[in-house]
Amino acid sequence: MPTPLLRPLGLALCLAAGLARAETWPAADWQQGTAPSGGAVQAFESYAFPQRDDASRTGVRSDAVVVIRDGELIYERYAGPTRAETPHLTWSVSKSLLATVLGVAYGEGRFKLDEPVARYYPAFAGHPNVHLDHLMHWASGLAWQEDYEYAPLKSSVVAMLYTRGRGDMAAFAAEHPLDAVPGKRFRYSSGDSNVLSAALRGMVGEEAYGNYPWSALFEPLGIHSAVWETDAAGTYVGSSYSYLTARDLARVGLLMQRGGRWGERHLVPSDWVAFNRKPFADYQPDPAKPGDAVPGGHWWLNTQLQGAARPWPDAPEDAFAALGHWGQALYVLPSQKLVIVRYADDRDGSYHHNDFLKLALAAFAPEVKP
Template sequence: MRRETAIRRRTPMTTFPSRPTGWALPFGVGVATALVMVPLALWAGVRLGTLSSNTVRAAVPALLLVGVVPPLAVVGMEAWVIRRLGAAPGRTGLAVALALGTQVLVLAGAIGLHASARRPGDAALLTGVLAVLLPLGVTGALRARGRSGAAALRASRASLPLCLVLLGLPGGADAGCPERSLWPTQDWASAPLPAGHEPALRAFEDHAFTRKEPASERKGIRTDGVLILHRGRLVYERYAPGWTAQKRHLGWSMAKSATNALTGLAVAQGALALEDSICKYVKATRESACAIQVRHLLEFASGLDWQEGYENGPLQTSSVLAMLYGEGHGDMVAFITSHVQRDAPGTSWEYSSGDTTLLAAVVGAAMRPRQPEGWEWRLLFEPLGVRSAVWERDGKGVLVGSSLLYATPRDWAKLGFLFLNDGCWEGQRLLPEGWVAQSTAVSGPLRQKRLYWDPGDVQGWQLWLNRRVPGVQEGKPWPHVPEDAYAMRGHWGQSVTIIPSLDVVVVRMADDREPGAFELDAFLARALALVGQSP
């Protein structure tokens, strides 16, 4: 009896084994926790980063959130599961240290590779990497009860090559998109003008918004609205009587730059190539037009004998007026390609609404087999948050790519912001890499031969440039503005000017009817002074 009692006293009373009996379930829970908590922390970090205009003040708490919450959550959930299995967690302190160290290492690698939490592809890859690496070290440490934890450390060190391989996968980290803490997809965030701006404000508004009387004569500078964006924020906005932020404004030839963007989207989709003949996609009236390539239309180099005359010239000989309002409106492609081939395509430059409208038709036909109707809105306008756009079509349903696009000034600004950010939006590349750089290089045919050209008409691909052209024009078109500036421009004074070196976009909607009354250079110089910038 005494011996039996002694044996009973030597029997251990604890309900926990000396170490966890399995690793699969805790590891699986750790993976699941990481798959939930990493994207949630990334999303919360991005949102937190937009709450302050001070980059450091916003970045520090955002990085702490992303760096601390997921690893602690994985440790906590795995430890809880091990207890539920009737075991005692091992070296919890080591697990926390390994998890935090792994998280810091992966985040540092991602930052070094220019990954962005705003790019879904980058966020997904980062989540996948951490969903593997975090549980590896944590599970090993929590199972290391009574041991040195060397196995856990070896597992953590072995995960470093895996981390580097995964983060280095093509297309995962660096898509070449600029980083932004704010995007105006929903609406523009605002910021105040610099201190002491009052004299510059008076000078700017006296210049831009003082109208000559009587108004019925439409003389002088007639500004309908101005927006100035600096570092991604709206710092100035004003409208003339009768205009508001919600009212659409016709952009006239600013539509040409939107057609440039649609062309870039089609190239990115693989729907067409710049060297393709237009006759691969549309039926030309004259067979000679089949020598015209997509690139020639972007460059205003179709070589068609086009007459770009407006209301101040002979109306009967104007090709553009006939296209928009006369015989060509029913079938613009047929009308444009009925023009005589004056020069070989690609050998001369002439500003032509016909070229751009033909380009819109080609792009639309190329995309039709791949995308349902309305792709222009789904792929371009909707990602930007442009909700006001109305674009007229001809009798055949072709977008009037040269002219008839209406949008609110704030939405016109978003198109400019797309170009400013190299064709990217919220970390996603919409236009092909290098597209904006090509679009803002001086058109090759312009250097060769120019027809109906005025000094200052420096063009890229459907964009106006502030570039010197040696042998053609030695000075900048806008002398008081940085040389890297370029603009979307339209009839009667419309403009969206993009200045990458100053991180500035200036939008002007107008009704200038008096030739020579408005000068873009003088207007932009005053706008830049208002935000405290100078070339």
């Protein structure tokens, strides 16, 4: 029998063990939770999966929605050619995936955020004052134009992905001059992300780089569907070209929802996750775009800044997301223990994060108010 002095310690250990056992994690597949039903779910589906004439290429079109609550799969639906086993193009969700891979490297002591980019990517030597944390906040100061198919002639990103920069995307970005002081101006840039991907190569070494996203992140999480394209120089296109099933992307969301922890392993350090979720200090919200999320460390935040409304007012302030072109999204809502993946083909701007999240919360976490 334990002495009275040791009983509280033994009780605490038993309680901790009980909590650990109670926490649900996916194994080869997600554990199924109780599927919600009723009017709130129907309202959510009416918004997420409306009838649409695909010939017009307008309106909301979700290809997949997966909802994880407290580690259990409680909802999923697919449309079009997308199925549960389909690795879907994530577009710029790739940037947050890259940030998570970098988080593993950070935890391994392979770099520090205040180091010059050129230390790990010598082709960036022309910009000696640009540091890794500047790239992580899309604040390199490069004269970059992130215009898409609507303004292709002046678009840096279109040139990088499809024309003169596609052979070596990081080198193409590095050739851009500065037009702002590094670390002082937010300007969203797929070039910044691809330079980070090239820097990762320098951090981990040539031999490890080819398999590093898998050995560092995908394999520990049990992700088997991941595809990540490289450019002709062998650099992962960290800005745009990763593909995962919705269920597998949700594993990354659960990792982030639980502060970088996967089971008993702290795969990503908690201070890295805190950095991802900290707003860029010099960010100035655009009053003309009140729904725009706040940039963090290569993730997007629902933080309310002084003098501005919360970007998604019907979602909790601790919500954050990985977002991509045409409606790709990985939403993480820690206080609701929710992870929501949405794959889509939105083309006309009629989809709104706040509307989707408001309906999702009513359907999947009705007892918790933001």
